[in-house]
Amino acid sequence: MVNFGKLKISVSICIKKEVMAFEKQITLKHLLISNEKKIWIQFYPDKVIQALIKSLSGIKWSEKYQMVYLPNTQQNFYTVIKTFKGVAWVNMKYFAPNKPVNTYGEELKIDDLRQKYPKIPEAYFQKLELKRYALKTSKTYCICFDKFLRHFPKRDPIEIQEHDIKAFIQRLIQNGLSNSSVNQSINSIKFYYEIVLGMPNRFYDVERPIKEEKLPEILSKEEVQEMINRTYNLKHQCIISLLYSAGLRRGELLNLKISDIDSKRMTVRIEQAKGKKDRYSILSERLLLKLRLYFKEYRPKEYLFEGKEYHCYSASSVVKIVRKAARQAKINKNVKPHTLRHSFATHLLEAGTDLRYIQLLLGHNSTKTTEIYTHVATNTFKTIKNPLDC
Known part of the structure; x- marks a missing residue:
């Protein structure tokens, strides 16, 4: 890894993108510094890549880890992709293993969800984004999980037990929520504990309502x-x-x-x-x-x-x-x-x-x-x- 502090290359470089795209590569990885999530950009020494990295706003060099990194935000992620498009292959094997899902032309506007649901932990939004969940699914999960958190306003989510969740689900049913909506709520809760926190089968025994079998309306x-x-x-x-x-x-x-x-x-x-x-x-x-x-x-x-x-x-x-x-x-x-x-x-x-x-x-x-x-x-x-x- 090249010492970023010693980079003195001009950013204004003419690039023949079609040729160089096959020769250059950067790798994105997750990095945690002082409990803050960062995007670690790994690359082999190359003047063009070094110049483009230097052009990124907010880029920093870590003497301790000997690497360059950016704050892990949606804007920074897309800026990196845009900056290196056609110049170098962006390897996201260790960063975002799933391919982007562009459902019906809609982009995942995760920042809009962040502002609308401030009670939801940042890690929840990041995981939705990294796994490239569809916009419609992400909205549904956030609506349901926000309702769940508001039901336990003074409790840390990690302290909520299985019997608490069963009581919450029971209340949803009593309030007349459809079986489909109840199942969506369970999915949003399990997503947090099993996917975001990495606790598989955390609430394995939480029972789901029997799925309604409704026949579709048909026209002649x-x-x-x-x-x-x-x-x-x-x-x-x-x-x-x-x-x-x-x-x-x-x-x-x-x-x-x-x-x-x-x-x-x-x-x-x-x-x-x-x-x-x-x-x-x-x-x-x-x-x-x-x-x-x-x-x-x-x-x-x-x-x-x-x-x-x-x-x-x-x-x-x-x-x-x-x-x-x-x-x-x-x-x-x-x-x-x-x-x-x-x-x-x-x-x-x-x-x-x-x-x-x-x-x-x-x-x-x-x-x-x-x-x-x-x-x-x-x-x-x-x-x-x-x-x-x-």
């Missing part, structure tokens, strides 16, 4: 078509049609790029969806004609569906579009964007499509998740003679 093909027919805005028509015909989640639709529509292979590419998976779904020929008209009229630049100033389209707008279409079609059901995805899967199953193919189109890890549609598909019911009609 005629109802879906009526929703499309009753929608007179071309952009809104395309949104409803694509949600249904490709079986997309709302977030997946919002994250679609223009290049994800492949008219030659008649596929829709969904990148980094739920569970950090890429997949393909099918593209409707009828929808493709509408999409071409839509493109000519709206001229999107990056995302297939864009809002103001070419930003990603609003999630709430998609909900409003679907609900309005359902009202216009006089459908007396609680229709959401996900209802169209459920209907897509059910209609494929009723048409005789193999369950394994439906699983791939939906992006499910297991056919067990997809099997729920066997309970709502009605094609087999038609062969059964009702005893009242006999």
